[in-house]
Amino acid sequence: MSKIKARKGAPYARILGVGGYRPTRVVPNEVILETIDSSDEWIRSRSGIETRHWANDEETVAAMSIEASGKAIADAGIRAEQIGAVVVSTVSHFSQTPAVATEIADKLGTDKAAAFDISAGCAGFGYGLTLAKGMVVEGSAEYALVIGVERLSDLTDLEDRATAFLFGDGAGAVVVGPSEEPHIGPTVWGSEGDKSETIKQTVPWNQFRLGDVSKLPLDSEGNVKFPAITQEGQAVFRWAVFEMAKVAQQALDAAGITSDDLDVFIPHQANVRIIDSMVKTLKLPEHVTVARDIRTTGNTSAASIPLAMERLLATGEAKSGDTALVIGFGAGLVYAATVVTLP
Amino acid sequence: MAATQEEIVAGLADIVNEIAGIPVEDVQLDKSFTDDLDVDSLSMVEVVVAAEERFDVKIPDDDVKNLKTVGDATEYILKHQG
Numbered sequence: 417m418s419k420i421k422a423r424k425g426a427p428y429a430r431i432l433g434v435g436g437y438r439p440t441r442v443v444p445n446e447v448i449l450e451t452i453d454s455s456d457e458w459i460r461s462r463s464g465i466e467t468r469h470w471a472n473d474e475e476t477v478a479a480m481s482i483e484a485s486g487k488a489i490a491d492a493g494i495r496a497e498q499i500g501a502v503v504v505s506t507v508s509h510f511s512q513t514p515a516v517a518t519e520i521a522d523k524l525g526t527d528k529a530a531a532f533d534i535s536a537g538c539a540g541f542g543y544g545l546t547l548a549k550g551m552v553v554e555g556s557a558e559y560a561l562v563i564g565v566e567r568l569s570d571l572t573d574l575e576d577r578a579t580a581f582l583f584g585d586g587a588g589a590v591v592v593g594p595s596e597e598p599h600i601g602p603t604v605w606g607s608e609g610d611k612s613e614t615i616k617q618t619v620p621w622n623q624f625r626l627g628d629v630s631k632l633p634l635d636s637e638g639n640v641k642f643p644a645i646t647q648e649g650q651a652v653f654r655w656a657v658f659e660m661a662k663v664a665q666q667a668l669d670a671a672g673i674t675s676d677d678l679d680v681f682i683p684h685q686a687n688v689r690i691i692d693s694m695v696k697t698l699k700l701p702e703h704v705t706v707a708r709d710i711r712t713t714g715n716t717s718a719a720s721i722p723l724a725m726e727r728l729l730a731t732g733e734a735k736s737g738d739t740a741l742v743i744g745f746g747a748g749l750v751y752a753a754t755v756v757t758l759p
Numbered sequence: 760m761a762a763t764q765e766e767i768v769a770g771l772a773d774i775v776n777e778i779a780g781i782p783v784e785d786v787q788l789d790k791s792f793t794d795d796l797d798v799d800s801l802s803m804v805e806v807v808v809a810a811e812e813r814f815d816v817k818i819p820d821d822d823v824k825n826l827k828t829v830g831d832a833t834e835y836i837l838k839h840q841g
Contacts, residue, residue, distance in 0.1 A: 462801065651820040654804045689801045 425555030426594030429548070431759045432494070432559070433591040435487025436726035437480045438713065439469040445581060452577040459581045464688020468584030468714025470569040477509040480587035481520045481565045484722075488561065489524070491759060492591035496525040499591070500557025503547055504533045505540025505718040507747070508567045520563065530557065537615070538684045538746025539605070540564050540718030541588070542754060545742075546603040548592035559593040564718030571617070573644035575635055582687075583645070584714025588722025590759070601671030601755035604663050608749045611655065615647040615747040645747070656690045660745045660753075661697040667741060667753035678704050679738035680728060680758065684745055685710035685720035705733050717746065725758065734758055761840050762814055767833045774809045775829075778802050788830035796829075806832075815841040 444467050445456045459465060471480065481504060489496055502524075504517040517531035536543040541564040548560035568583035592600070618633055621643065633641040664683075668674060681704050683691055688710050695706055709724035716723060721742050728734035736758055743753035762770065772786035779797045792798040798806055803826075807818045810832065816839045818826075826832045 462799065648820070650800055650804050650823060653801050654808065654820065657804070658808055687801075693801075693805060 423555040425551070425553045425558070427553070428595040428598040428600070429552040429592050430595035430599030431545075431590045431756055432593045433488045433490070433492025433759050434722055434726045434729065435484045435489070435491055435589050436719075436723045437483035437487075437587045438723070439471040439475045439480070439585050441470050441472060442467050443470050448574070448581045451574040452580045454577050454581070462687075462689065463582060464691075464708065464711050465581055465714050467712050469586055471567050471585040475567075475585070477506055477565050477567055477587075478516050478519050478523070480567075480585070481516070481563045481589065482523050484565070484587035484589040485520065485524055485561055485563060487726075488589040488591050492559070492593065494559055494591065494593070497527045499524070499526045499529050499559045499561050501548070501551050501560040502526065502529050502531040502563070503544040503560065504531075504563045504565060505536055505544045506533060506565045507535055507537060507540075507717060508571055509533065509565075510570070517563075524561075529561075536718070536750050536752070537748055538686060538715075538717045538720065539744035539748070539750040539752045541721040542603060542605060542742060542744040542752025543750070544718075545590070545592065545600065545754065545756075546605065546752065549600050552592055552594055559591055561589060561591055562722075563587060563589040564716075564720070564722055566717045566719050568645065568715070568717060571643065571645050573618070573641065573646070576644065576646065578649055579644070579646060582715050584716045586713060586716045586719045586723050588719045588726060590722055590725075599757035601667065603752055603754045604666045604670055605752035606750070611651070611749045613648070614651045614655070614749060615645065617643045618646055619643050653687070653690060653693075655749060656686060656745055657693040657697055660743060660751060661694050663745075663751055663753050664694065664698055664741060664743045667743065667755055671755035673739065673755060675700050675704065677739060678741055680705045680707070680734045680740035682707040682721055682724050682728070682740050682742045684743065685713060685724055686715050686746070718744075720744075729758060762836070764833055764837060767814065767836050768829060770813050771806070771810060771829055771832060774806050774813070778805050778809070786829055788828065788833060790829050791827055792829070792832075793827075810836060
């Protein structure tokens with residue numbers, strides 16, 4: 417047996433820069449109401465959403481990611497060639513092979529950075545951040561780029577009154593790099609596959625190839641519907657609020673802090689009611705700034721945490737150096753929570 | 760000791776008051792959570808979780824949709840409480 421030499425990276429890792437991209441088209445609830453029987457008041461009271469952004473043909477998953485990443489790289493004060501790995505979390509990039517991360521890494525001008533996609537739904541940002549932290553500390557990348565990007569408008573059933581208003585498009589990215597002190601806490605993460613039915617795609621892609629259209633959903637005009645994301649609202653709400661509050665508390669405990677030490681809370685922007693209920697269940701002190709980017713962004717799955725982070729910093733509601741609790745949770749069911757220092 | 764019907768209604772009234780801001784005296788057996796008490800489907804989940812803790816009872820998601828009135832919930836808790 418030969419002795420294998422190990423590599424050592426940085427002592428610790430931190431988020432060095434963040435960037436976001438929101439599609440140019442802003443979609444108010446009135447547009448959603450053209451295809452569902454509901455009201456602006458109902459949508460706002462059940463979700464908090466007033467407007468969301470929907471991508472146009474040019475605003476592809478890759479294009480939005482490149483825009484967000486460019487800002488994150490500039491914010492971090494590094495050059496693209498220094499990035500050793502690009503991790504993209506998405507469930508809405510429809511060309512599965514090759515991974516979209518490779519195109520993004522190339523167009524950003526990285527020097528042949530490792531690049532791959534991951535699928536962890538609305539927990540994707542936390543999963544990617546955990547991978548990036550590991551790479552920086554292990555030494556396989558000095559700097560790693562984590563991107564959460566979605567075009568969920570492509571996976572929205574506009575005739576489903578429970579979800580038609582919910583989803584939005586966008587990209588958020590962070591650069592993770594070396595640090596002399598810990599600025600990303602331990603990740604508390606996991607999966608509950610026994611609850612896989614609560615959030616899912618209506619039909620698998622290969623159902624379209626099998627030729628048996630009787631199993632495919634139809635729209636009101638009898639046309640075959642594209643797959644969409646559906647969810648069992650009450651079950652998801654209960655799990656998200658009460659189970660995820662426990663996970664959030666575990667992340668605080670693992671980082672060795674209490675909610676009194678927190679400056680900012682950035683939960684996945686799933687629904688403002690979930691956010692408000694989590695804040696109550698966690699008994700967060702008044703001084704903690706809570707991200708409620710969902711109002712004007714909708715639920716952008718893997719993109720929601722970095723987008724909300726970027727906006728809080730841009731508006732001055734949060735500042736560089738603040739201590740933030742981030743938690744993502746969603747289809748799987750999967751979750752990931754950690755405490756970070758804001759870039 | 761298991762709670763009586765009266766105690767359950769009083770407990771539910773406290774919970775609904777806390778979550779939806781409805782006066783406790785308005786929470787009566789024949790009242791519908793959604794139509795009379797301003798408890799929508801998401802608030803109903805909060806009511807259910809609070810009731811589970813208070814009365815040591817498990818109310819699975821599949822059963823929540825059958826609890827239309829305060830009377831339905833009271834009966835359910837009476838039958839299932841630990």
